[in-house]
Amino acid sequence: MIEVKHLIKVFEGRGQVVRAVDDVSTQIAKGEVVVVIGPSGSGKSTFLRCLNGLEEFDDGQVVIDGIDIAGSATNLNAVRREVGMVFQHFNLFPHKTVLENVTLAQRVVRKREAVEATDKAMALLTKVGIAEKTNEYPSRLSGGQQQRVAIARALAMDPKVMLFDEPTSALDPEMVGEVLDVMKQLASEGMTMAVVTHEMGFAREVAQRVLFMDAGKVLEDAPPAKFFTAPKEPRAQMFLKQVL
Amino acid sequence: MPLKRRSAQWPWQGLLVVILLGLAVGLWIATKQVNYEWRWERVPQYFAYQDEVAQVAPFAGRVVKIDADGAYSQVHMLPSAGGSPVLITVETDTLKIADGAQVAEDAEIGATRHWRVGPLTEGLWVTIWLSFASGFIGLIIGLIAGLCRISKNPALRGLAVLYIELIRGTPLLVQIFIFYFFIGTVLNLDRTIAGIGALSLFVGAYTAEIIRAGIQSIPKGQTEAARSLGMSVAETMIHIVLPQAFKRVLPPLAGQFISLIKDSSLVSVIAITDLTKSGREIITSSFATFEIWFTVALLYLLVTSVLSQLLFWLERRFARSD
Numbered sequence: 055m056i057e058v059k060h061l062i063k064v065f066e067g068r069g070q071v072v073r074a075v076d077d078v079s080t081q082i083a084k085g086e087v088v089v090v091i092g093p094s095g096s097g098k099s100t101f102l103r104c105l106n107g108l109e110e111f112d113d114g115q116v117v118i119d120g121i122d123i124a125g126s127a128t129n130l131n132a133v134r135r136e137v138g139m140v141f142q143h144f145n146l147f148p149h150k151t152v153l154e155n156v157t158l159a160q161r162v163v164r165k166r167e168a169v170e171a172t173d174k175a176m177a178l179l180t181k182v183g184i185a186e187k188t189n190e191y192p193s194r195l196s197g198g199q200q201q202r203v204a205i206a207r208a209l210a211m212d213p214k215v216m217l218f219d220e221p222t223s224a225l226d227p228e229m230v231g232e233v234l235d236v237m238k239q240l241a242s243e244g245m246t247m248a249v250v251t252h253e254m255g256f257a258r259e260v261a262q263r264v265l266f267m268d269a270g271k272v273l274e275d276a277p278p279a280k281f282f283t284a285p286k287e288p289r290a291q292m293f294l295k296q297v298l
Numbered sequence: 299m300p301l302k303r304r305s306a307q308w309p310w311q312g313l314l315v316v317i318l319l320g321l322a323v324g325l326w327i328a329t330k331q332v333n334y335e336w337r338w339e340r341v342p343q344y345f346a347y348q349d350e351v352a353q354v355a356p357f358a359g360r361v362v363k364i365d366a367d368g369a370y371s372q373v374h375m376l377p378s379a380g381g382s383p384v385l386i387t388v389e390t391d392t393l394k395i396a397d398g399a400q401v402a403e404d405a406e407i408g409a410t411r412h413w414r415v416g417p418l419t420e421g422l423w424v425t426i427w428l429s430f431a432s433g434f435i436g437l438i439i440g441l442i443a444g445l446c447r448i449s450k451n452p453a454l455r456g457l458a459v460l461y462i463e464l465i466r467g468t469p470l471l472v473q474i475f476i477f478y479f480f481i482g483t484v485l486n487l488d489r490t491i492a493g494i495g496a497l498s499l500f501v502g503a504y505t506a507e508i509i510r511a512g513i514q515s516i517p518k519g520q521t522e523a524a525r526s527l528g529m530s531v532a533e534t535m536i537h538i539v540l541p542q543a544f545k546r547v548l549p550p551l552a553g554q555f556i557s558l559i560k561d562s563s564l565v566s567v568i569a570i571t572d573l574t575k576s577g578r579e580i581i582t583s584s585f586a587t588f589e590i591w592f593t594v595a596l597l598y599l600l601v602t603s604v605l606s607q608l609l610f611w612l613e614r615r616f617a618r619s620d
Contacts, residue, residue, distance in 0.1 A: 108522055135528025145523035149541050149619050159527035162537060191619040204523075211527060 055215060055246050056082040056105060061114035063100055063270075074100040075111065076270030082215075087247045089257040089278075092267035093293055098250045101267065102219050105248065106137040119214055135163050138208030142220040144200040146192040146207070152179065153188040156207045164211065171210075178206040182236050198229030205236055216240065218249040254297060258282055266290045329588070340586045341593055344416040344576075350409045353388045355401045364397050366390055373407055421576025422597050428490075428572060429559045429601075432497035436558070437551075439498060440505025445535075447510045458506065465503030471564050473500060478568040493565035501558045508550045512543035545616045552609035556602045563598075573597055 063075040074097040082088050090098045103109040105116055107123050107130045116123045123133050147155050156175035160166045166174070179185045182202040184195075192200055201221055208216060218237065222230045234256050241247055241260045251257065257264055257278055264281040266274035266289075273287045282298075285291050329336070357377045365372040371393050373386045378400075388408025395407055446458035465473070477496035478489060487495070516539050524534040566575035577594040581587050 106526055108526060131525075131528050131530050134526055137526070139523075139526035141519060141523060143519055145517075145519035147520065147523070147538055147542075149545065151619075158537060159524075159529060162533050163528040193620060207527070 055084045055086070055119060056248070057115075057117040058105070059115040059117075061101070061104060061111055061116060063097075063104055063109060063111045073097075073270045075104060077114075078267075078270070078272050079114075080265065080272060080275065082246060082248060084214075084246055085244045086262050087241045087245075087249065087260050088263045088265060089261035090248065090250045090265045090267060091252070091254070091257060091293075096267045097270040098265075098267045099219055102217050102248060102250050105215075105217055106134050106139055108139070131163075135159075135211050136214045138211060138213035138216040140201070140204050140208055140216065140218045140221045142223050144192075144197070144204045144224075146200055146204055148192050151189050151191055152184070152195070152203050155192065155203060156210050159207070160210050174210055175206070178209050179203070181239075182206045183232070196229060197225045198232045201225065201229075201233045202236055205233075205240075209240075215246045215248070218247065218251065220250050220252070222251065222253055252297070254282070266293070268293075334588060336589065337584075337586050338589055340584050341418075341589050344418040344580050344584070344590075346416050346419060347414055348411045349414045350392070350411050352409050353386055353407050354404045355386075355407055356384065356403070358403045359384075359401060361395055361397055361399050361401060364393070371408070375401065417571075417576040417580055418573070418593065418597070421571055421573040422601075424571060424576075425559065425562055425573040425598075426601060428494060428497070428565065428570070429555075429562045432494050432501060432562070433555050433558055435494065435498035436501030436505055439502030440509055443502060443506035444509030444513065447506060448513060462503045462506055465500055466507075470496070470500050470561055471567065474564055474568060489568050489570055493562075493568060493570045497558065497562055497565065500561070501554060504554050505551065508547050508554065509543065512547035513539055515546055516542050548609065548613050548616065552606060552613075555609075556606055559602055559605065560598060 058078055058080050061075050061078045062073065065072045065074050076097070078101060080088075090101065092098045100109055104111045105118070107116075111124070118133055118137060121128055121133055123130060146152075147158065150158060153172065153175055156178060157168070157171040160171040160174060161168065164171075176185065176188070179188060182205055184199055184202050184206070187195060187199065187203075192203065195203065205221075221237070222233050225233065230253070234253060237247070237249070237256070238260055249256070249261070259278075261278050264274070264276060264278050265272050266281065266285070266287065268289050274281055274285060274290050276285075281290070282294065285294060355375060357375075357379065359375045359377040359379075361373055362376045362383060363372075363374040365374075369390055370387055371390045373388065373393075373395070374383045375386060376383045386407055387410065389411055392409040392411075393407070395401060395405075401407070443458045443461055446454040447462070449455050449458075474493065474496040477499075478487075478492040481487065481495070482489070482492040520538050520542065521534055524538045525531075529537065562572060563574040566572055566578070569575070571579070573594055577590050581590050584590065
């Protein structure tokens with residue numbers, strides 16, 4: 055489903071050159087849940103953002119469902135509608151109601167009729183357990199509720215892949231569970247997911263593979279059972295000692 | 299512990315009244331000093347007045363009958379050359395002939411009165427539509443220039459910066475002269491078009507900066523969320539960024555448009571008969587200098603406060619999603 059070859063992303067500024075993603079190659083199969091973990095500044099968010107072209111990478115190749123996203127003939131907007139993304143700070147549209155947040159892209163991008171888009175939105179909002187708030191504005195919702203709406207908004211486009219960029223990091227602790235539950239449900243339904251997170255429990259329980267990144271490189275690529283019990287890399291061992 | 303008592307407001311409100319009264323008295327004394335004779339009764343006629351149109355006999359003949367019907371009188375005239383009688387309607391109190399009188403051709407029978415719009419009303423209307431036309435065009439220019447200003451294309455950005463700096467760095471009065479005497483002559487423009495053009499370009503430059511600031515104040519995450527859903531740059535602008543930016547810049551935009559109404563008085567220098575020019579013209583015939591200028595000022599104040607109330611209402615409507 056996703057194939058990444060020798061991906062490089064360099065940030066330049068104030069005379070410093072940071073190789074945020076440094077020669078990463080990996081692939082994510084259809085229906086697979088991959089969790090990316092690592093210390094802050096390790097490039098895991100940047101790596102995820104390269105996967106749907108939000109971050110323009112400097113070298114390498116990202117192929118999604120057979121389409122090279124940096125190809126000269128590729129319509130990046132067409133690729134992005136197949137790749138859902140959930141952000142750390144939700145990024146709901148504050149001037150739209152919950153329902154409009156979920157229907158807008160369906161109408162504008164997928165050109166769906168109002169009735170069809172609303173039905174789809176209602177079904178998804180019910181699924182994420184927030185159907186009673188459809189006519190509220192996002193500012194009236196708690197963080198956990200906002201993030202669930204954001205997930206519904208991404209799912210409304212019928213994406214083939216979902217990217218999660220630290221979806222629970224900005225939430226109050228008691229709201230983390232409700233968002234993780236939705237993500238677990240998605241995983242069990244066979245959605246292809248790439249998740250950047252600090253929730254080790256989620257990684258252990260749901261992930262098929264764990265990528266450990268540090269300084270822009272993928273140091274470990276192993277099933278969670280193996281990664282959490284017997285990490286090979288000393289840096290991964292250090293990291294796990296600190297977070298667990 | 300008892301709650302802290304709020305200090306009384308009434309002494310200060312009393313002071314306010316005293317100060318305002320003092321100002322009014324000062325104004326009155328000042329006009330006494332210059333021996334100015336106030337003639338407020340002359341002002342209303344410049345808003346609207348009754349025009350008398352003399353009605354004359356279309357031919358020599360005889361009045362055969364006068365039907366007085368309240369304010370109007372129907373005068374039946376029989377031509378002396380023969381033929382059917384003709385009906386002439388005049389105001390009863392202007393009737394100059396009696397029943398049965400012989401009337402020569404073109405002799406005045408009476409008059410009719412019509413309400414006419416006075417020069418102050420006409421000037422006010424010109425000011426209003428001139429400001430709204432320039433405001434609307436200026437908003438469109440400002441939107442385009444503002445978008446060019448943040449464009450990644452250096453040519454577009456350079457043009458926008460040049461335009462904004464040129465307009466903001468020169469006086470509006472000079473711009474109006476240049477627009478009328480230079481551009482207006484080259485392109486053979488009507489003075490009204492030249493006036494609207496100069497005002498639109500002027501307000502467009504300020505609007506561009508306001509809109510640029512508004513767009514840049516919208517968090518990057520909004521654009522990223524929209525783009526990640528597959529929206530194009532234009533769709534993101536139209537559906538996500540501009541509506542939010544517009545809501546934020548409404549107060550400064552409102553201020554800009556209120557200034558525009560006031561600045562529009564400068565177009566009177568190219569002989570557009572707006573409120574200010576009407577006022578000047580009236581003064582030459584009425585000599586009621588103080589009254590007319592106070593009236594003109596009051597009319598500007600009226601328009602600007604109606605507009606600011608309207609925008610305030612709009613702002614509150616937009617605040618629903620906060």
